[in-house]
Amino acid sequence: MAIRNETMIAATLFAALTASISAAQVRAGEAPMLASKAAAGQLPQLTARIPQNPLVVSPVDRVGVYGGTWRSAMVGGSDDGWILRTLSYENLMRWSPDWKQVVPNIAETVNVSPDAREFTFKLRNGMKWSDGAPFTAEDIKFWYEDLFLNKQFTPSPQEPFINSDGTPVAFEMVDATTFKFAFKNPKGLFLQYLATARPLDNATVRYPKHYLKKFHPKYNPNIDADIKAAGQTDWIGLMVNKSNFWANTEVPTLNPWIFTQGYGSGTATRAFAERNPYYWKVDTAGNQLPYIDFRHFDVLSDPQVLVTKTLAGEIDFQDRNLATTANKPVLFEGQKAGGYEFFEETPVSPNYMVMMLNLNHKDPKTRALFQSKDFRIGLSYAMDRQEVLDTVWLGQGEVAQTSPLSGSVYYNERLAKQYTEYDVSKANEYLDKVLPRKSGNGIRLKPDGSPFVLNFAYSAAVPVFGDALELIAAQWAKVGINMVPTPLDRTLIQTRQDAGELEGVAWERGGGDGAEVVLDPRWWFPANNDSYYWAPAWTAYYLGVNPATSQVKPEEPPPPAREQMKLYGELQASPDPTKQIEIMREILDIAAEEFWTMGVAWPASGYGVKKKNFLNVPASMPASWIYPTPGPSNPEQYFMAK
Numbered sequence: 001m002a003i004r005n006e007t008m009i010a011a012t013l014f015a016a017l018t019a020s021i022s023a024a025q026v027r028a029g030e031a032p033m034l035a036s037k038a039a040a041g042q043l044p045q046l047t048a049r050i051p052q053n054p055l056v057v058s059p060v061d062r063v064g065v066y067g068g069t070w071r072s073a074m075v076g077g078s079d080d081g082w083i084l085r086t087l088s089y090e091n092l093m094r095w096s097p098d099w100k101q102v103v104p105n106i107a108e109t110v111n112v113s114p115d116a117r118e119f120t121f122k123l124r125n126g127m128k129w130s131d132g133a134p135f136t137a138e139d140i141k142f143w144y145e146d147l148f149l150n151k152q153f154t155p156s157p158q159e160p161f162i163n164s165d166g167t168p169v170a171f172e173m174v175d176a177t178t179f180k181f182a183f184k185n186p187k188g189l190f191l192q193y194l195a196t197a198r199p200l201d202n203a204t205v206r207y208p209k210h211y212l213k214k215f216h217p218k219y220n221p222n223i224d225a226d227i228k229a230a231g232q233t234d235w236i237g238l239m240v241n242k243s244n245f246w247a248n249t250e251v252p253t254l255n256p257w258i259f260t261q262g263y264g265s266g267t268a269t270r271a272f273a274e275r276n277p278y279y280w281k282v283d284t285a286g287n288q289l290p291y292i293d294f295r296h297f298d299v300l301s302d303p304q305v306l307v308t309k310t311l312a313g314e315i316d317f318q319d320r321n322l323a324t325t326a327n328k329p330v331l332f333e334g335q336k337a338g339g340y341e342f343f344e345e346t347p348v349s350p351n352y353m354v355m356m357l358n359l360n361h362k363d364p365k366t367r368a369l370f371q372s373k374d375f376r377i378g379l380s381y382a383m384d385r386q387e388v389l390d391t392v393w394l395g396q397g398e399v400a401q402t403s404p405l406s407g408s409v410y411y412n413e414r415l416a417k418q419y420t421e422y423d424v425s426k427a428n429e430y431l432d433k434v435l436p437r438k439s440g441n442g443i444r445l446k447p448d449g450s451p452f453v454l455n456f457a458y459s460a461a462v463p464v465f466g467d468a469l470e471l472i473a474a475q476w477a478k479v480g481i482n483m484v485p486t487p488l489d490r491t492l493i494q495t496r497q498d499a500g501e502l503e504g505v506a507w508e509r510g511g512g513d514g515a516e517v518v519l520d521p522r523w524w525f526p527a528n529n530d531s532y533y534w535a536p537a538w539t540a541y542y543l544g545v546n547p548a549t550s551q552v553k554p555e556e557p558p559p560p561a562r563e564q565m566k567l568y569g570e571l572q573a574s575p576d577p578t579k580q581i582e583i584m585r586e587i588l589d590i591a592a593e594e595f596w597t598m599g600v601a602w603p604a605s606g607y608g609v610k611k612k613n614f615l616n617v618p619a620s621m622p623a624s625w626i627y628p629t630p631g632p633s634n635p636e637q638y639f640m641a642k
Helices: 002-019 034-038 081-086 139-147 190-194 211-213 221-231 235-243 303-311 330-334 364-370 371-383 385-392 412-418 423-433 461-475 491-499 529-532 537-541 557-573 578-593
Strands: 055-057 071-074 093-095 103-105 107-112 119-122 170-175 178-180 255-260 270-275 281-283 293-302 340-347 354-357 397-399 452-458 482-488 504-507 601-603 605-612 620-623
Touching: 071 303, 103 190, 139 170, 139 178, 139 211, 211 221, 211 235, 221 235, 293 303, 293 504, 303 330, 364 371, 371 423, 385 397, 385 452, 385 461, 385 601, 412 578, 452 461, 452 491, 461 482, 461 504, 482 491, 491 529, 504 529, 529 537, 557 578
Parallel strands: 055 281, 071 293, 340 620, 452 482, 452 504
Antiparallel strands: 093 103, 107 119, 119 178, 170 178, 255 270, 270 293, 340 605, 354 504, 397 601
């Protein structure tokens, strides 16, 4: 009942705010570049381009001015996260800027049944795709019936659109602007899921039927010819390619900016986007958003080039791949010359660097070693975390394992602090239980007498991980562990992990505070795709993947992990927030006992960089993927002062 009340209060507030703007005010202003096109007959008038009841966004500082080009950068050919965070955080629901509740977004309102089983969404009347075509419940129906229920396109339906027994949620299109999702069981986290940036959680609003149906065999009898012409092997590849809004500039979107030069597979050095003339949000004075005309993305191969560009004043707003602890001193010194300043990002990650062993490694002997808790404890005691923290992160943070932060309602003291002291004697005691033999130079040997080598992969786009791992490798060498830090492209990390080849992976994402602990529990048990880094086969079991079509073959996990999975199912089904907290604490207790992964230290507050004339940016925001920073702060209301 609490979730229903909170959700309906949010919906009421949103409706009241919009209703307080008069019809004349709602259509008060538009960007000069669009006004000139409308005057020339190249676009419909503003009144015909926005919904009857547009969403009203309150500017952070003040009503902005139109114009300008927001310059930022991506590193590598697969860095689409920056796009998802700053250009396309447009879901049915979204997080409020303060991250305290979920509120309607593309949905104008949502009504939740008292038992949290039925969710009825009302869309905005007159809302349009970026090409001017109507956006209606028919588009949601297309996604549900023709893509989500299609076994070829979606072999294994996943959260949040499944019942507790794994069957798909029921869908009903009530009318052109109303539709309903009905679950067999209570779905207490459904609206929270819909507010995240995970691909499936916002899939409902990413597939314009009028454009994409021609790439579906149900609607196109000549699909084979189109597949061949596009260089694809099947209609699935064709649909994925054509629906990718940052690569295919023809697919309509609901985003504030639309790509005119797409972001490809790593060959292009730039991508461009311009304002969406049919964007469906306005400010409190009735001016159509966004304020900024253009987006310019440099595609870089070296993150240090991003630092250089920032120092030269060529970056307007950026945190991703830039705002590291190592870069902070030089960026701080360069503020005046570069014309920029810092804003704060409060940490929600459970660690600076999560260190994971592949507990499902394809080699049985390696797998048995990694699954030994004694081995993991030994490695943990052999790590001088304070030295790593002082050297790599300049002492900013607190030594800890991968765990919810101390201020979180989910904080678990044992999970956070066990095995964190640097103790070579204890390290050797535990490691001797599993790898007792050593070579003449002190390196531990496998049971067959060959030298043991532990390859630890990390993203080449995050060099700070390499710095930390090099230092840890030197520490582990003192107890006979030969660890080799291995930089890899993010895509290659995933590919090799799916093949069961990687031994260790260093990574960082959210999950340390707020809603992240529950919505993204990948560190506590094998819960979602990113759990593939440490337990791919167990994760595949939990997700119910088809072994005939998946490279990762599911395996039944040990009893503790199965108990966590059972508990999480109970948590998801509960509409009671208090009960959800209690269950999550049980899951964390098991995680503490099993010690699945390890960490170095909790992060200190982070930062981002923005030009001094880049305004309406909050002074502080959470640093989170679930949030996802800076999406809920409404980048469409950022503006550049003249």
